[in-house]
Amino acid sequence: MTDHSSVLLQCLRERDMRVERYSVPDRHAAREVPVVPGDIWILQVSIYGFDRKGVPLWLPAFIKRAKRRGLKLIVYFHELWVLVAPRLSSAYWLAPLQKGICEQLVELADYAFFNTDFTHAWGVTKIGERAIYSPTFSNVGEPGQVKTWNERADTAVVFGSEHARRQVYEQMAPVLAAQLAGNVIERVVDIGAKGAWLDEVAKVLGPERFDIAGSLAASEVSARLGNAKWGLFNTPWGQASKSGVFAAYATHGMAPVSIFDDVGAYPVPTHYPLPDTHFVRRSSFGATARELDELSKAIGQRAFAEHVRSNQLVEKILEVTS
Template structure:
């Protein structure tokens, strides 16, 4: 059996930096190695990234300057030569204002220099929008233009979001017909078995980045209190970087500030808890690694209302509970049904499934 050629993977950052896209890419690289023998050579697109020259045997280079010349030098010189690039694209990961002209211009030159080269792009985001006073409003057209160019340049595209797939189809005038939509997987592991809620402690977890967790305690406090009362929660575990808030109790329930923990530690915490709370736009749950972690660990995912729109096969009351718009009382029995549905939904795009899909895209011959 022929050993597959290595893949050059371009990402914004890798551990030890806190970077969800980097964690995603590293977990995927591990699975591609185990399941398909595909090795990955990482190229970090952040000149200020500080880390080792390899992780678990995966070589790492970085651009020292965000320029076309430096990118091509890294791709053609410093890296193991590879005919295939896997780009994890999120504009703000490669440029402060989300407009990485150097990256797109460089990849156009690299791709067109030889007919045997392949570019596969995973679009984690396309372009930003915002109010007229925000820079994203004024830069949105340029961000969109770069996403269009990249989609047309790519031999194959993948994305994490249904609407992104529809836009990519439009961007390429139908060139990209089959665009796999893969909601993100859990970056903290996927336990082989999850215990029923009745076998767990009456604990609720608030997990994620600082800003997301601050929203839970500030904007969603009433909903959090109601949830804790209905589920008879005895303890709230706050897991992640410091929020800058003083947390001790919520409606008489003690809050235990766990701080940053390793992936195995977080996984153990989730498996012993019954619910995970989030304050995140429900239209974009397919992009949330926090939501993915709750689903993969068999918790009741609980959030608040953002939109009537339901996408990516997810429905309120079936795959997650809206604490500020309850359709009834949240009992452990109702919660178990939701946790089961969320877990089942997650298995359709877990890490093994995604590795198989990425391998197909990476090993396919150019059209």
């Protein structure tokens, strides 16, 4: 969410907008935010960002008081209430309270943006056309033009946090090894913080065809993605559109590859992204070289064309606040 805010601020400033960012992890920090009549607030909501248990009961009241003084409110919902949690966990039992807070926030919003099919559909039931669908954008660059499919190397990239990358390899190492052995793909590139655990991955894939790039600057990540064909991601289907990693792959013309072959406990995507339309299913990634290349080329072109960029979000913000 911090990266999302940074890119959004930069884009708004490029439009000569005067913008400031305030971090409000609790009610005490909220007291430092100036309430100026006529200002527009863009509230970035991840329910755990305002309270350790994800139950910031103070937040709707704070927003309500500010709105009474003439503020306009835009809410970008990164997360709503917890959808999937063990029954014995506090998250499961607190979810109804979280939902109530989200309902109050969306009803206070002049406009609200949502990054998944499910959350957007929920928003429409609450505020109608003032609910706007806008998947998470890439924070490592959004090239306006990218290499054609045939200009790219037959490379698969694994990018993201350590947890995300570990999960990718746990699920996909045998498939990647088989595709490397069959020369369907030529190389796997790992981008992210290095760790000794990657040595075990190298043993499975073959060190000569496994490139551990480490943590890179955004421009370097962008260059690597722009030259590769596939990017593996670990976000469940119904949540993929809120993934910055998925967004990075899509906006660099790659074919995102899911490590799952079902949606699990999450809502089924109905609009974007769809399996074997905007991303490659795990089972499809095991296809022959020709089949995979043809499918992936179409997916890469489609995802590149359809994924929302940061400037499109800014355009919409400027439109609804003018």
